[in-house]
Amino acid sequence: MEVGYLLDRVESRLQTLKPDQDALALETGETWTYGKLNETTNRYANALLDKGVRKGDRVGILLFNSLEYFAVYFAVAKIGGIAVRINFRLETEELAYILNDSGSKVLCFDASLAERLEPIRGCTPVETFICYDRNADKVPDWAESWEVLGEGDKMLDRRPEIEETDPVMLMYTSGTTGRPKGALWTHRNTIWFAAMQSLKWNFDGNTVGMTTGPLYHVGAMEDVALAVLLSGGTVVISRSGNFEIRRTLEVIGEKQVSDIFLFPFMIYEMLKLSDIESYRLDSLQRIYSGGDPIISWAIDRLHELFPHIGLIQVYGLTEGTPIAVSLDPSDAATKGYTAGKPMPFTEVKVVDDEGRTLSAGKIGEICTKGPAVVSEYWNKAEANAKTFVDGWCHTGDLGVIDAEGYLTISGRKKDMIRSGGENIYPVEVEDVLIRHDAVQDVAVIGIPDPKFIETVCAVIVKKPGRSVSEKELLEFAGGKLARYKKPRSFVFLDELPRTASGKVQKFRLRDQYKHLHEPQVNS
Numbered sequence: 271m272e273v274g275y276l277l278d279r280v281e282s283r284l285q286t287l288k289p290d291q292d293a294l295a296l297e298t299g300e301t302w303t304y305g306k307l308n309e310t311t312n313r314y315a316n317a318l319l320d321k322g323v324r325k326g327d328r329v330g331i332l333l334f335n336s337l338e339y340f341a342v343y344f345a346v347a348k349i350g351g352i353a354v355r356i357n358f359r360l361e362t363e364e365l366a367y368i369l370n371d372s373g374s375k376v377l378c379f380d381a382s383l384a385e386r387l388e389p390i391r392g393c394t395p396v397e398t399f400i401c402y403d404r405n406a407d408k409v410p411d412w413a414e415s416w417e418v419l420g421e422g423d424k425m426l427d428r429r430p431e432i433e434e435t436d437p438v439m440l441m442y443t444s445g446t447t448g449r450p451k452g453a454l455w456t457h458r459n460t461i462w463f464a465a466m467q468s469l470k471w472n473f474d475g476n477t478v479g480m481t482t483g484p485l486y487h488v489g490a491m492e493d494v495a496l497a498v499l500l501s502g503g504t505v506v507i508s509r510s511g512n513f514e515i516r517r518t519l520e521v522i523g524e525k526q527v528s529d530i531f532l533f534p535f536m537i538y539e540m541l542k543l544s545d546i547e548s549y550r551l552d553s554l555q556r557i558y559s560g561g562d563p564i565i566s567w568a569i570d571r572l573h574e575l576f577p578h579i580g581l582i583q584v585y586g587l588t589e590g591t592p593i594a595v596s597l598d599p600s601d602a603a604t605k606g607y608t609a610g611k612p613m614p615f616t617e618v619k620v621v622d623d624e625g626r627t628l629s630a631g632k633i634g635e636i637c638t639k640g641p642a643v644v645s646e647y648w649n650k651a652e653a654n655a656k657t658f659v660d661g662w663c664h665t666g667d668l669g670v671i672d673a674e675g676y677l678t679i680s681g682r683k684k685d686m687i688r689s690g691g692e693n694i695y696p697v698e699v700e701d702v703l704i705r706h707d708a709v710q711d712v713a714v715i716g717i718p719d720p721k722f723i724e725t726v727c728a729v730i731v732k733k734p735g736r737s738v739s740e741k742e743l744l745e746f747a748g749g750k751l752a753r754y755k756k757p758r759s760f761v762f763l764d765e766l767p768r769t770a771s772g773k774v775q776k777f778r779l780r781d782q783y784k785h786l787h788e789p790q791v792n793s
Contacts, residue, residue, distance in 0.1 A: 272432045272457040273347040276464075276499050277308040291475065292504045294337050297521045302337050304502075307344070309424045314345035316422030321398050323376055325350030325430045328440060330374035331486070332356045332365070332383060333402055334510035338416075339485045342378050345419075347438050347457070350430045354440045354452075355486040358510070362386045369394040372440055372452060372648065376400065378419075381407030388412075434458040440648055441488060443588050452648030453589035460496065462641035466614050467497035467593065471529070471556065471582075477503030478553070480530040482518060484510055488592040489772070493584075494531050494558060515539040523550035531558045533772030534568070535711060538704070541571045542733070551576060560584040560593070565701045569606045585609035585679055590663035591616055591642040595677050608676040609669075616640035620671050625659070633680055636669040637662040668695070685776055687716030689724045694755050696776075702750045703728055703757075708738035713766050713774045717759070719787050727786065728757035729779055731765055759786055 279287040289305030329346045331353055333339050346353040354372045377396045381403040391412055399413035409415050434457045442450040479498035483490035495505045506525045537559055557579055564583050572581055580599030586592040597610030612618045619627050620634040628634045643663045646654050657664050668680040680695045687694040696714035703712045711731035716724035740760045747756050767775040
């Protein structure tokens with residue numbers, strides 16, 4: 271089965287979906303039915319074929335969130351191409367790397383990003399640039415207008431034979447540890463992952479799922495959104511950039527959203543609103559969250575304020591199943607500190623440095639296995655050999671599985687702090703510091719120390735208009751953390767560096783503050 275099946279069901283040969291059912295809705299109001307989405311997809315597909323795109327060719331998508339984003343993605347899928355969904359936050363050199371690494375033949379891009387592409391036009395394999403200019407931005411003379419896509423025929427008769435093992439999407443990993451690698455998704459990976467979610471959470475035609483992240487990321491499209499489309503429901507799409515939790519809460523009420531994916535920092539913003547109880551959230555049944563573990567304070571607070579909303583914590587990664595593990599809301603009271611149990615058709619284990627499976631209660635590297643685990647990175651033989659072993663994806667994350675089969679995330683292998691012979695897991699320290707009323711966000715890292723090898727450094731983002739000292743934070747941690755786990759240094763920032771999936775890029779913080787404990791030389 272191929273990804274195009276999600277839309278083919280409105281056509282006469284299948285007709286298991288009503289063409290007039292709403293498929294997509296922008297938070298600002300515009301909607302597309304399944305019939306409109308399928309017709310637009312077919313027009314785009316025919317236009318891409320006319321531009322010479324053939325099975326296996328890569329088509330870059332450098333767009334902000336929009337209805338058209340889905341149409342481009344499905345169009346590429348229907349003609350056997352590979353959609354390269356690119357982070358619009360990247361700078362010129364980073365864009366050049368991905369376009370060259372992927373070998374993209376066509377690039378669909380937003381007009382506002384033309385300035386970043388101009389310097390590298392002749393330095394990539396891209397033959398055709400197609401410019402999306404809805405806001406009347408000027409289309410550069412080296413690109414074609416978006417209208418060319420809409421000129422394709424609405425019937426797609428030139429469709430190639432597609433196998434479920436054929437690739438459909440190339441997703442460059444978020445890069446919490448360095449330069450991104452392209453994870454190659456197949457039609458099989460995509461359909462299976464959507465089906466796993468639909469089965470797990472009983473999605474149907476009445477489900478209204480909202481995505482709050484950028485569509486270039488699996489956390490916004492593959493997580494929840496494609497599963498809702500598979501189930502015949504409606505996907506609400508948030509606008510790109512300048513995330514506002516108040517606007518999101520308003521949209522939930524306006525669109526009667528039943529399911530929403532919120533990254534942890536979004537939940538923290540929501541729960542710290544003084545008037546949070548004034549928003550209409552009666553329709554909301556489930557909040558899904560991943561990227562970083564949810565701190566216990568937030569779990570308790572959400573249940574206290576909105577007991578009818580189930581918080582589903584999820585764990586996964588682009589290449590190893592984006593939602594490999596989930597925690598049912600019914601388990602939150604007793605297992606709220608864990609990520610939960612494996613999703614349907616998914617296996618999880620924890621191994622030591624030699625790859626041996628560890629028994630319950632022991633911390634090791636998390637490995638995942640199942641139909642949504644990709645088989646390879648794009649053109650990265652060495653990384654493939656290390657990551658994909660005997661069908662298992664070695665995630666690089668640390669965790670522990672208890673006797674009942676629940677997985678607890680301990681952090682990245684590189685995030686673990688080794689101080690004075692003790693192992694310190696940052697999430698333990700973060701869970702304490704975030705509870706301070708003046709703390710908006712926190713990341714804990716290990717920095718080099720001449721005596722202890724590493725010591726704990728807490729990077730703090732204060733709530734607007736609030737102040738807090740290092741002394742106050744240390745006093746607050748008293749009685750909650752062992753002495754060796756307490757931060758020996760603090761850094762205060764306006765915001766933490768994050769990936770598109772909301773993960774804190776701790777490698778950047780470690781690099782920036784690695785000399786914090788070095789002796790200062792007077793000039």
